[in-house]
Amino acid sequence: MEAALQAGHLLLENGAEISRVEETMERICQYYGVHSGNAFVLTNGIFVTVGNRNEPVFAKVEHIPVSGTHLDRVAAVNQLSREIEEGRYTIGEVAGRLDDIKRMPGKTKHMQVLASGCGSAAFCYLFGGNAADSAVAFTAGVLLYLYVLYISGPHLSKIVGNISGGALVTAICILLYSAGIGNHLNFMVIGSIMPLIPGVPFTNSIRDIADGDYISGSVRMLDALLVFFCIAIGVGVGFALAGWMTGGALL
Template identity: 75%
Template structure:
């Protein structure tokens, strides 16, 4: 829970509403792109303080913002926005964070800040080819760091490339989070097991561990711990549960694939 104390007096009802809408939209944009609770609160605080909202309150959860303003001297404002738990886009988080500081330095009117927020919302994401290549390189790097040799690393590279093609064109647009991550874990296991049985890789465990890393919600898990450490227990618990659900789904997919391959090959992987 935060309380905004502004500097300016005599704001009209329309101006105050515009400021609160601006702060709420900035908080929405941060929260839906993976920002921590304290960052959302701080950004809303900066915006409201600069534009002179004398009273206001915001209650921020991991999937919603409750914002109010008003006192005996001011008109009342109240609004609730539901923000589903979704992916992480740190470039947008950084852009909104920078915008709040530029607002505080006096570089934007309310209208200009609203347009800047809309521009940030419409920022293009990374190209799909870039995401696929990053997944492959990341998988290979993690495999090598965990102790894999050059053959294992190349196998993890291929598995990571195929995995993110699956994520972009099958899992994300068509499957739920649980089913998609189960399928991703199983896909990686099948690919790495195939390379292992063909003799292309020597350490199946390192190949699989490296290849599933693109599925791991590391930012969400870290933010959950930070929220809990900051005393935001509800939001931290929700994010922690969401991250653990992904972990368990991946583990189920890997286990199912191992079980199937072991039955087909008569335990050749053991």
């Protein structure tokens, strides 16, 4: 049961949907002969109980703070649960394998910054921008994620970080647009804010609600909508300041 709980913790912590967490825990319990296990999974917590006439009593609660998404770890735990059903691991080996998954390195900061820039440029082009617009979006995306990694993430709250991040990319795009770089300010800003968009949490919230996990789905939906709202405020503040400084000439 400890192994199943650790697997569920890893899944939930790294962005898996509620149904996947419950299914994986159930797979592990059933294979190792735990038939009285019950798990209640929420967005940031797992409640587990075991016990009947034949099995010892076990109860535990795990608090799991809402954090980032690491789908490589989710995929690794998912694969492990299927290999367990094939009889490849003893319970001791499962614990060691879960520890290895927990220590899997995430993407390097250089890779995250580059991915942010490339993603911003690609989305800008996808939404209708040209090559010059994509170049501006790439620059804004790179600077945005440097800000997220070194200033916003370590030192600011989620709300303040998203508002200031939206304002930052807007200001960068406006400055470069005013300098004559790029032709479509709207596409530049839209592409640049995409690294801030919580796409996976929003998608998982819809899946959770569709699966009947209304509490967890609603919490994730609210969290995603709050991020959307904060980004919109930041972009609005950036445009408002630019309009005030230019006397409305930019707009």
